[in-house]
Amino acid sequence: MNLLSNPELQRNYRAALRPGRMAAVAVIVAALSLSVGYAYYSSNDANIPPGNWGREFFALVLWAQLLVLVVGGGFACLLAISREKEHNTFDFQRVTRLSPVELAVGKLLGAPAPAQFVTICLMPAAIVGAVVGRMGPDQVLAIFGVFFISAIAWHAFAVLISLLIERNSAATGGLLYLILLGLLSNTFGRTLQMLTPFYAVVMLEQTEWAANPNLRSYDRRFVDFFFGAPVDHAIVLIVLSLITLAWVLLALARNIKRDPAAYELYTPWQSLGLALTVNLVLVGFFDWESVRFASAHSQLLMTNLILFFGLGMAVLRNRDRLRRRFNEVGPGASGWLAAFWPGTYLIGGFAATGLGIIGVITIVAKDDPGWSPVPPLVALGLCAMWLARDVLFIQWMYLTRVKRALMMAVLYLIVFYTCATVLLGTLGLLKVPAGGASSAIFLPFLGLALDDKAWEAHAGLWLLALAMQFPIVTLLAWLQRQKLQALVARRALPTSAAAPAAAD
Secondary structure (H helix, E strand, C coil), rough: CCHHHHHHHHHHHHCCCCCCHHHHHHHHHHHHHHHHHHHHHHHHCCCCCHHHHHHHHHHHHHHHHHHHHHHHHHHHHHHHHHHHHHCCCCCHHHHCCCCHHHHHHHHHHHHHHHHHHHHHCCCCHHHHHHHHHHCCCCHHHHHHHHHHHHHHHHHHHHHHHHHHHCCHHHHHHHHHHHHHHEEEHCEEEECHHHHHCCCCHHHHHCCCCCCCCHHHCCCCCEEEEECCCEEEEHHHHHHHHHHHHHHHHHHHHHHHHCCCCHHCCCCHHHHHHHHHHHHHHHHCCCCCCCCHHHHHHHHHHHHHHHHHHHHHHHHHCCHHHHHHHHHHHHHHHCHHHCCCCCCHHHHHHHHHHHHHHHHHHHHHHCCCCCCCCCCHHHHHHHHHHHHHHHHHHHHHHHCCCCCCHEEEEEEEHHHHHHHHHHHHHCCHHHHHHHHHHHHHHCCCCHHHHHHHHHHCCHHHHHCCCHHHHHHHHHHHHHHHHHHHEEEEHHHHHHHHHHHHHHHC
16 A cells, blocks of 8 residues: 555545645644744743753644644544535545545544644744753654654544544534543553653653663653563563554454444454453553452452443444344354353453463462452453443343344343342442342442452352343343244245245
8 A cells, every 4th residue: 555645535635735824824833833932932030941941932832732732633534434425525535436544544643634734833933942952862862753653542542532423423423532531631640650642741740761770760751661561661561552553453354345334343353362462561561569358359340340340342243234144154153152142252352361361460460369360260250241241231231122133132231230220229238248238130340349258158050140140141132032033034024925926
């Protein structure tokens, strides 16, 4: 793929970067840079070390570039596909001779073209500030390397949101983008520093950038620990941004030329690979020293519940996908194995990931008397079955004729768990250990709080709660099998009805 000859990229650049508009933007940016730069220069106090105003000016310009490219460019990417859908022109782009990768890259790099141009126009001012501030070229290159690579990853995520949201939902997508940008711009204790391009501003505080064995004495603002080994966060952010970019581009290339009804972010095996990648990052950078091992297991287990629930929603099969599957697989597409989908997939992936986490904690804990792997194993089983039964219910609802089936299924689950929690709490069952164990039949998430004391006191009740999940999952699978067989029967009906007509 030749990037420069990408028609979609050229189309976006021709539309956004017209000579007259570019000249006007360049003049405005130059005027603002000169006036603000002169203001910093003239206000410099003689008692302040020479070049201090240069670093302050560089920081201001960097903030402007970040806001323009990350926020402004991100919103442009959010409109890249959703606006085409509103104008009814995206279907024409999907049937062009462009490959999915070419179309995705054209949207990714072409949509934020105005923000890219403004960022480039601000570069001379940034260079002046860096030179006056006596910043080393390695530090400046590192700052902009982190900035640009991380910004591209966030732009790719914005394009994916633009692809998945429905028409006239750009405001919702923009709100989601800003929320995630704000959340990941925070420092996660001793686990990871911020995971957005705004970390480039923090890098200005690194007075000694040159690499050294001490990694700046392990300053927690600049260093992460991967399985106990110190790693510069700038390198971590670049690597994680590239990994994120690869996964997002894979999802874009798989779906950008498909009909919305056939969207499937990843294949089941790709989804499992994504889950393992996320868990490697979570476990590798987890701060094992500041939390108890049982608490660490609960945190990682809860994170995986959210992750695998999202993956389960991504592999749900609608009626159109099932009809294609009937053609490919035949009668096996309505058998018992298909009826448990995606429960079997979720149980297998979640259990394998959970066992890996328990194994890592057991190795890290060594002979710690406060850690026993038995209660976490029971909690893992409860959470795996809870995840499978809820997603199976959503899959069954997805095959019904209910309007907005996914939304209604999630609403029913929220109502069920709210009513069950209120009722069991009113009866006082959640206040005593035995009642909590028996309540786990209906509320399996209570297993997240299972510890050695509760397990030793009521091991039989906890095992009963785990065993009761199997008939519930089987019942939901039977309901889904009824739907699958009904779909097969309706699909075969026209053929069987046409046979007597042909005989006549």
